[in-house]
Amino acid sequence: MAGLVGVALGAGALGAGAPAQAAAGQRVKVTGEVIDSWCYLTEIMYPEGTAHHQCALWCAAGGIPVGILADDGTVYTVLKIEGDSTSNANPKVLEIQSRRVTVEGDLYARDGINYLLIDRVVDDQGIVKLTHDDYGIQPFGE
Amino acid sequence: MRQLTLAAVVAAALLSAGAARAAESWGLPGEEIVRFEAKVVDLLCELTGDCPAQCGAGTRQLGLLKDDGTLVLPLKNQTFFSGAVDELIDFCAQRVVADGLMVTNRGYTIFALQFVKAAPDGKWRRADRFPSKWAKRNGLDPKDKKVKRWFENDPRVEALIARDGKLGLGLEADRKFLEAQ
Numbered sequence: 068m069a070g071l072v073g074v075a076l077g078a079g080a081l082g083a084g085a086p087a088q089a090a091a092g093q094r095v096k097v098t099g100e101v102i103d104s105w106c107y108l109t110e111i112m113y114p115e116g117t118a119h120h121q122c123a124l125w126c127a128a129g130g131i132p133v134g135i136l137a138d139d140g141t142v143y144t145v146l147k148i149e150g151d152s153t154s155n156a157n158p159k160v161l162e163i164q165s166r167r168v169t170v171e172g173d174l175y176a177r178d179g180i181n182y183l184l185i186d187r188v189v190d191d192q193g194i195v196k197l198t199h200d201d202y203g204i205q206p207f208g209e
Numbered sequence: 210m211r212q213l214t215l216a217a218v219v220a221a222a223l224l225s226a227g228a229a230r231a232a233e234s235w236g237l238p239g240e241e242i243v244r245f246e247a248k249v250v251d252l253l254c255e256l257t258g259d260c261p262a263q264c265g266a267g268t269r270q271l272g273l274l275k276d277d278g279t280l281v282l283p284l285k286n287q288t289f290f291s292g293a294v295d296e297l298i299d300f301c302a303q304r305v306v307a308d309g310l311m312v313t314n315r316g317y318t319i320f321a322l323q324f325v326k327a328a329p330d331g332k333w334r335r336a337d338r339f340p341s342k343w344a345k346r347n348g349l350d351p352k353d354k355k356v357k358r359w360f361e362n363d364p365r366v367e368a369l370i371a372r373d374g375k376l377g378l379g380l381e382a383d384r385k386f387l388e389a390q
Contacts, residue, residue, distance in 0.1 A: 086250070086254060086255045086256075086258060086260075089254075089255070089256060089257050089258035090256070092256075092257070104284055104319070105284045105285050105292075105319075107315070108284070108312065108314055108315055108317055108319055109237045109238070109312055109314060110237075110238055110314065110315075111237065117376040117377055117378060118376075120375065120376055120377040121370065121375040121376075122290070124366045124369055124370070125289075125290040125360035125363070125366060126290045126291075126292075128290075128360065128363045128365050128366050129289075129290040129291035129292055129339065129343075129359075129360065130291055130292035130293075130294045130295065130339070131284055131285060131290070131291065131292040132270050132282070132284055132292065140315075140316075142315070142317055144270075144282065146252055146253050146256070146269070146270060147253065152253055152259065152261075152265065152268070152269060153265075153268045153269065154252075154253070154268075154269050154270045155265075155267060155268055155269060155270060155292070155294045156365075158365060161365060161366070161369060162369070164377075165377050166377075175256040175257065177256060177280050178279050178280050178281075178318075179316075179317060179318055180280075180282050180317065180318075180319075182252065182256055184253075184257070194376075194377040194378060197378075199376050199386055200386075203390075204375055204376070208390075209375075209387070
């Protein structure tokens with residue numbers, strides 16, 4: 068804990084808006100589909116699998132936070148991937164959009180949101196949820 | 210499952226364009242029109258103490274930290290398929306008044322930013338700066354016709370779709386599917 072506080076204080080001298088306190092994350096292993104958080108959480112269109120892949124790329128490139136929809140329905144918001152703290156339109160995240168992955172990392176739960184810092188993508192099964200026959204290509208049909 | 214058409218959402222967004230600086234409904238499930246003061250924070254910094262200069266200078270997702278300690282996750286701005294970082298980064302570590310929709314659905318509460326200003330008496334901005342910033346990042350004039358539908362002209366997306374198709378299953382899968390439509 069002393070080390071963590073030291074890191075926080077040191078970083079605060081460099082960065083703007085450093086927090087008064089920062090907590091340690093919880094180690095987790097998560098399996099699920101990489102999703103576009105906005106379309107999933109607002110249900111403005113069908114938001115999963117192949118039907119939504121193109122839109123999921125658009126939203127990730129547009130800087131909407133990317134999530135992982137775990138098999139138990141939990142939604143994780145990705146803030147870091149494999150040492151890269153870019154979470155605004157990160158090309159690494161575009162690359163795995165809509166795929167079923169297993170990741171390891173640290174979970175920070177705050178005010179009902181599950182923020183996930185991914186250390187490692189340990190498995191990538193590719194896009195396995197085939198939804199386009201039922202839902203077409205969302206949202207414009209092409 | 211309640212589904213809304215994109216057209217309805219876009220129409221709501223366009224209707225709000227000419228309105229006074231007050232958020233309007235987009236017809237989303239579990240939405241609530243809200244206005245609140247908060248500090249713009251780098252989410253990763255707030256959670257872990259990893260705090261680069263200028264909130265990561267646009268590379269990181271940003272949050273809105275309310276006075277009661279609640280950390281709000283902004284997912285959306287007012288333009289097509291884009292988030293809130295480009296709208297909030299100018300206010301890094303500053304207090305703002307945020308106007309928009311708090312949406313509680315599927316067990317999560319997230320925020321769509323429609324207008325923002327420096328607290329308490331700054332000038333209101335529509336949360337629509339993404340396209341012009343995208344144009345600048347891609348070497349285009351903001352008035353270029355490609356900018357309005359930036360998502361169909363983004364080189365990163367174009368490259369992935371050229372390789373994997375719109376379904377993500379390869380170009381042959383796209384061809385078969387689209388021919389059958």
